[in-house]
Amino acid sequence: MNRGDTDTDQAGFYPPPPKDGDGEDHRALPVKTRISANRGVWQRKRLLAVIVIVLGLLLIAGKFFAFANKVAHLQIPKDPRADAIVVLTGGTERVQQAIHLLGEGHAGRLLISGVHPGTTPKQIAYMTKTDMPLLSCCVDLDRVALNTEGNALETARWMAGNGFSSLILVTSAYHLPRAQTELASVMPGIRMIPYPVYSSELDLKAWYRSPATTRLLIREYSKYTLAGLRVALVRAGKALGL
Known part of the structure; x- marks a missing residue:
């Protein structure tokens, strides 16, 4: 075998240079061309990421406005x-409205959920301008719940313990969607009548004019969204037997 034959065999042994879909040899491209191509790919990916982020923000904003x-x-x-009234603490106006409903005979018993351990029935009577006999006969105080999820759990225990099957849920209007979500998740068979309380200090219809009200609604919407997600995950886990 001569030298020329050896060179030919070695050249035939190596695979051909890699080519892309259009059959061009990338190694033949100038360095600047390859850098420009990579930069173009990176810019397209960045543009796509920006579009996804903007669409996500628009979706969140739309849901918040709704x-x-x-x-x-x-x-x-x-x-x-209903059989009972449940009010979630967080403002005197809520409790006043619930006691007013009780006094007018809209239900036979009232639970005030989330009462501070140091608050006495006499203090509640004074703050709400209520007669003590009404509080003594027909009002129960839940001092265990620390948040809305706790309100739901304590309300479920109270409802079951008294054999009630329906309730009037009293809380602030902005808090009502989250409260309904939490209570419905632990009491799916209970008939619930939402009763919103509108504070004289909050103009929810013109919330955008007040930075404080805007922040309040943003916080509440965030909590409401997280509560809904948590409840959905719990239901999915139960459905899967987890």
């Missing part, structure tokens, strides 16, 4: 009737 509009226009039921 939430703000919903809580600003919740209807107060005209003549609600």
